[in-house]
């Protein structure tokens with residue numbers, strides 16, 4: 644048996660292992676856990692944004708009310724100044740002023756009630772925001788843990804990948820480049836396996852039994868002579 648074919652089988656073993664590691668890397672449970680943790684943070688952020696926006700609307704309404712109260716209070720102060728200032732002496736005018744001041748007081752009181760209602764609506768939103776901030780801290784903590792676990796798992800597989808790749812690369816000079824490229828194209832076309840050993844009458848690639856005539860022909864091949872499985876077309880090593 645030719646050592647070039649042994650080397651090719653060894654390259655195949657490394658390639659199979661490389662495929663397994665890449666598959667593991669793509670399907671890491673740590674990545675799924677990280678994605679779930681990341682979604683949890685995003686979901687909390689979404690709720691925080693919604694509550695913050697509702698709170699903002701209320702705060703703007705409150706600001707408008709406060710401004711209006713301030714304007715009316717200033718007007719009331721001005722009217723009271725006029726009332727008690729002594730410049731108005733006409734009884735009818737004084738009564739009008741008093742009525743106007745009373746009306747402004749009622750308006751302020753009404754606006755203050757509205758203000759209070761808004762404050763009552765803001766309170767539970769602030770409580771919810773505090774809860775959400777706490778949940779977010781927890782979720783971020785979980786996410787950070789997941790990121791660390793994922794990075795560690797990826798690093799471990801990256802080391803294995805690098806080692807397999809280096810071992811494979813060391814072997815390629817021992818194989819004729821035409822044979823190697825045939826192996827590579829067969830491997831690409833046939834699910835990652837380009838070369839297999841003939842064990843008994845069975846092809847190690849497709850696991851089908853070859854005819855007795857074919858097996859006997861292969862057994863008689865000279866060292867280094869290339870042959871293929873008649874069933875799957877893979878390189879076959881006797």
Ligand SMILES: [Zn+2]
Pocket residue numbers: 846847848849850851872873874875876877
């Ligand atoms: Zn086969």
